Amino acid sequence: xxxxxxxxxxxxxxxxxxxxxxxxxxxxxxxxxxxxxxxxxxxxxxxxxxxxxxxxxxxxxxxxxxxxxxxxxxxxxxxxxxxxxxxxxxxxxxxxxxxxxxxxxxxxxxxxxxxxxxxxxxxxxxxxxxxxxxxxxxxxxxxxxxxxxxxxxxxxxxxxxxxxxxxxxxxxxxxxxxxxxxxxxxxxxxxxxxxxxxxxxxxxxxxxxxxxxxxxxxxx
Amino acid sequence: xxxxxxxxxxxxxxxxxxxxxxxxxxxxxxxxxxxxxxxxxxxxxxxxxxxxxxxxxxxxxxxxxxxxxxxxxxxxxxxxxxxxxxxxxxxxxxxxxxxxxxxxxxxxxxxxxxxxxxxxxxxxxxxxxxxxxxxxxxxxxxxxxxxxxxxxxxxxxxxxxxxxxxxxxxxxxxxxxxxxxxxxxxxxxxxxxxxxxxxxxxxxxxxxxxxxxxxxxxxxxxxxxxxxxxxxx
Numbered sequence: 342x343x344x345x346x347x348x349x350x351x352x353x354x355x356x357x358x359x360x361x362x363x364x365x366x367x368x369x370x371x372x373x374x375x376x377x378x379x380x381x382x383x384x385x386x387x388x389x390x391x392x393x394x395x396x397x398x399x400x401x402x403x404x405x406x407x408x409x410x411x412x413x414x415x416x417x418x419x420x421x422x423x424x425x426x427x428x429x430x431x432x433x434x435x436x437x438x439x440x441x442x443x444x445x446x447x448x449x450x451x452x453x454x455x456x457x458x459x460x461x462x463x464x465x466x467x468x469x470x471x472x473x474x475x476x477x478x479x480x481x482x483x484x485x486x487x488x489x490x491x492x493x494x495x496x497x498x499x500x501x502x503x504x505x506x507x508x509x510x511x512x513x514x515x516x517x518x519x520x521x522x523x524x525x526x527x528x529x530x531x532x533x534x535x536x537x538x539x540x541x542x543x544x545x546x547x548x549x550x551x552x553x554x555x556x557x558x559x560x561x
Numbered sequence: 562x563x564x565x566x567x568x569x570x571x572x573x574x575x576x577x578x579x580x581x582x583x584x585x586x587x588x589x590x591x592x593x594x595x596x597x598x599x600x601x602x603x604x605x606x607x608x609x610x611x612x613x614x615x616x617x618x619x620x621x622x623x624x625x626x627x628x629x630x631x632x633x634x635x636x637x638x639x640x641x642x643x644x645x646x647x648x649x650x651x652x653x654x655x656x657x658x659x660x661x662x663x664x665x666x667x668x669x670x671x672x673x674x675x676x677x678x679x680x681x682x683x684x685x686x687x688x689x690x691x692x693x694x695x696x697x698x699x700x701x702x703x704x705x706x707x708x709x710x711x712x713x714x715x716x717x718x719x720x721x722x723x724x725x726x727x728x729x730x731x732x733x734x735x736x737x738x739x740x741x742x743x744x745x746x747x748x749x750x751x752x753x754x755x756x757x758x759x760x761x762x763x764x765x766x767x768x769x770x771x772x773x774x775x776x777x778x779x780x781x782x783x784x785x786x787x788x789x790x791x792x793x794x
Contacts, residue, residue: 393700412659412662416655416656416659435639436630436639440630443635
């Protein structure tokens with residue numbers, strides 16, 4: 342695999358880009374990271390590699406693009422299958438991992454609590470709280486969502502942990518008070534180098550959210 | 562080797578109109594797995610469904626040896642991995658798998674949602690929706706040409722993951738054409754897909770599962786009437 346060329350088209354604060362960073366780090370894959378100017382001009386390479394959605398992350402492996410973060414993570418797991426498995430090997434557990442990662446994409450990723458106002462924001466906040474209740478229950482007393490080892494579901498959710506403070510600010514609730522297990526789990530994940538190096542500083546995320554609300558959405 | 566699991570081992574909770582349920586059934590057929598089909602009554606959710614899929618409370622749910630699996634594409638992948646001695650559903654090459662997963666997600670995230678509002682839309686709004694669906698079909702035609710490499714299916718010689726993910730939508734696609742009085746699958750624009758649709762519906766694993774267009778149209782009218790009616794759930 343020494344001749345592999347791996348490029349990641351990314352954006353510094355993207356939770357989806359962070360998922361791929363973590364997966365690449367877990368597998369110790371060398372890659373070139375290219376920052377896209379998403380709020381300005383998207384690069385020709387991005388438009389060529391992801392013409393359907395024009396979004397990051399895009400993994401370009403030996404010139405061929407893979408899009409959609411969870412699809413990329415599975416691809417990475419399948420290509421570099423000689424080390425640090427990210428998905429369980431047993432089919433039922435694999436199905437559960439895919440189910441919960443999909444749940445995170447459907448219920449956590451939209452982050453309506455940050456991007457809406459008034460009644461819509463309140464409804465989004467309530468849905469987010471319900472979602473975290475379900476996740477808190479699913480995690481239970483396990484160290485990670487998959488059990489003893491860090492894996493696919495953890496990767497799908499942990500990137501949002503640097504956004505937790507922003508959720509708290511705009512949703513007016515406390516992650517630690519309401520979801521102590523998830524809070525501990527996030528700290529545990531941060532002890533992994535792959536996670537610590539991939540996540541963004543929460544203060545910078547907060548600043549981004551405030552600025553994006555103002556400039557792009559016209560919200561205070 | 563004969564399939565040794567009894568019908569009790571494998572159950573599918575579903576309903577005939579749902580394209581998502583059809584996916585699970587086609588996948589089981591590909592693997593020649595016998596199963597018990599437990600039909601949900603439209604408008605109500607059984608105790609078994611609520612217990613088996615407490616998170617989303619939706620069909621399909623596959624119950625294998627008492628353990629539930631939800632989300633149609635998760636189910637299809639599970640079926641492929643468990644009954645590994647049967648014909649493969651996902652491509653064997655990881656890159657081809659990533660492409661198949663990408664387009665299956667596109668069908669769920671973009672294509673199917675763009676189809677649904679057409680039947681009750683009017684005028685300019687309808688024209689815009691139809692344009693969107695047609696653009697999607699052109700993209701899927703391109704994907705078909707690349708993926709099939711001259712063969713009959715997205716999966717090549719045999720139906721595979723993307724055939725199942727997209728083909729399951731054909732009943733509703735045709736019903737939408739009828740209800741919206743619009744042509745969507747067009748020989749001129751998407752000749753590959755037109756041919757593929759015929760081959761797909763005639764495939765042994767699919768036969769009988771894509772409902773008649775008329776039945777879906779009736780069902781859609783029933784649902785619309787119920788929603789406008791007394792409001793009882």
